[in-house]
Each structure stands twice: as C-alpha cells, then as structure tokens.
Amino acid sequence: MTGTRAYGYTDTLDAEHYARALRADIRGGLTSTPKSTAPTWFYDARGSELFEEITQLPEYPLWRAELGLLQLHAEDVAAQTGARSMIELGSGSSTKSKLVIEALGPAGLHYVPVDVSADALQQAGAQLVQDYPGIRLHALRADFTAPLVLPALPEEGPRLIAFLGSTLGNFRRPARGPFLRGLRDVMRPEDFLLLGADLVKPEHEMIAAYDDAQGVTAEFDKNLLHVLNHELDADFDPDAFDHVSVWNSTESLIEMRLRSRAEQLVKIRELDLAVQFERGEEWITERSAKFTVSGLREEMAEAGLRTRQLWSDPNAGFMLTLATAH
Known part of the structure; x- marks a missing residue:
C-alpha cells in the first residue's frame, strides 16, 4: 500500500508470495492426474471484472441471496453477538460486510479485513474509513488458509469472525475440518463465527450457475489461460479449450473444467515445463462444494463449533450460520 492511511496495516506476505505460490500450484497441478489447479489464479484485473459480472447473472443467485439475507438479518447478528470486533476472511471489497458493520455500530468498532490482495485492502479500507470515521480498521494482508495470527484486539467484548460468499466451498471435505478447527482455535467462548454457505439444489440449476447462457463464466474460466501466458510465459491458446461445468455427486461439489479440444503440447517457459x-x-x-443444512451443522460440530442460529433463503438455496466455539 502507498500513500497516507488513516488505519493500521499489517502485511504477512513477502513480495514473492504470489509468484512462488503460482509456480508451485501450476507445476504440481498440471503434472498430476487428473490435472487440477486452485481457483486463486482467475483473479487478475480482467478476472475480477468478469466475476463481478457473474454475480449479477440470473443463473448465479449466490451473491444476491447472501446480500439479501444480510439485509434481513444483520440486525439479528448484531443483537445476538454484541460484537465490538469483527474479523472478515477474504474481505475483498467488503461490500456485504458493510451491512454487518452498520448493524454492529461502526463508531469504535474494531474491523480487521483479511485478504491476499493489497489493492483490495487499500481500496476497501480507504472507502470504509471515509464512510465510517469512527471505525477502528486494521487491514491484514494474509493467506487465511494458513494459521491465522490476528493483530492486537481489545480483550473486552465478543468478536465476530465473518467468512462469507460460500468460500468454505473452495475447500474439499478433508481440508474443511482442519480449516474450521483452526478458526475454532482462535475463538474465545464469547466469540462468534458467521458463515455463508451455498446449498445443494437441483443439478441443472447448479450447473447453469457455473455455465451461464451468455458465456461470461466460460470467459472467466479461460481467463486463467491468459493469466498463465502473462505470468509464466506460457503459450496456451484459449480457443483450444472448452469450458464445462460438472456436478460431482460423490463429493457434493461443482467442478469447473477446461476440456482440451485436441491433442496439444503447451509450453510454460517460466517453469521450464511442457504439458x-x-x-x-x-x-x-x-471446485465449489455445495452443502446441506444437516451436513454443514455436522461438519461444524466435528470442528468444535456449535450452531446457534440459521437463516436461509429457500428460493435461492443459501444460508447463513451463526456459531460459537464449544
């Protein structure tokens, strides 16, 4: 971050973090069977623009459903938690979390947005301190999939950890337990977790949400190839791949895939790799896991988290869960 900031900022990631993680994931993922890589690399400037378009598509109700639930129940979250500190994992633009911030009362509220993107933290942080002059904001640039080390927060009063957007679905089942236990380990008995989760719906609806009629999601998926061409000096031809969306019923998740249209050899020069x-x-x-109410409650209980309240949108198949440590 550059320029004058009216808030605290801690950067736990070195300058090479992104490049090192990208190289490791692409090398490992494209030399495995089946080929599989993390969704992290979609999000260059163009990828972020495309994702914003996706959130407004009629086939993709997730973003709007969560926003609607927060509009309806942010006051309930505030009443039940009484939180005076809020930590948001994967905060991005902090658009939806503003509803919770306003319900909690921004004056004197300690807000810690956590994200890997310095630009996102800078832009959102500047806007938040402008909108809420009394807020006490400390941006944390960190990989929240690693053990979470929080900046100093007041000991008094409950804390609320918010993990929205059904981002938990990016973890496969074996990884979700350790991640949730890690959150539970940083929670005190009086603290709360607010979790957004996309629910299992009819298969055709879930597939359409990741393969829309306008082709925006297909462009988003193929944007990964442009990112790799730029960042790793690769020679992917986006026209040589088709985007497909598949429901994996065994693991209860949607998989976005790129299908090769022909036999081809792709060179990734920065990795000295031919694929x-x-x-x-x-x-x-x-991979984007979809949940059931009972299944997620069970996963959380196994991680030491007790479900205190559920709010759901049955039409859009989305729910918010408020939980405490036990």
Missing part, C-alpha cells in the same frame, strides 16, 4: 493434453482431457480449474 501434454490429450483430446477431450479435462483440467479441473475450480
């Missing part, structure tokens, strides 16, 4: 694709071979670029 062979067979015709019809599919590369998993994102």
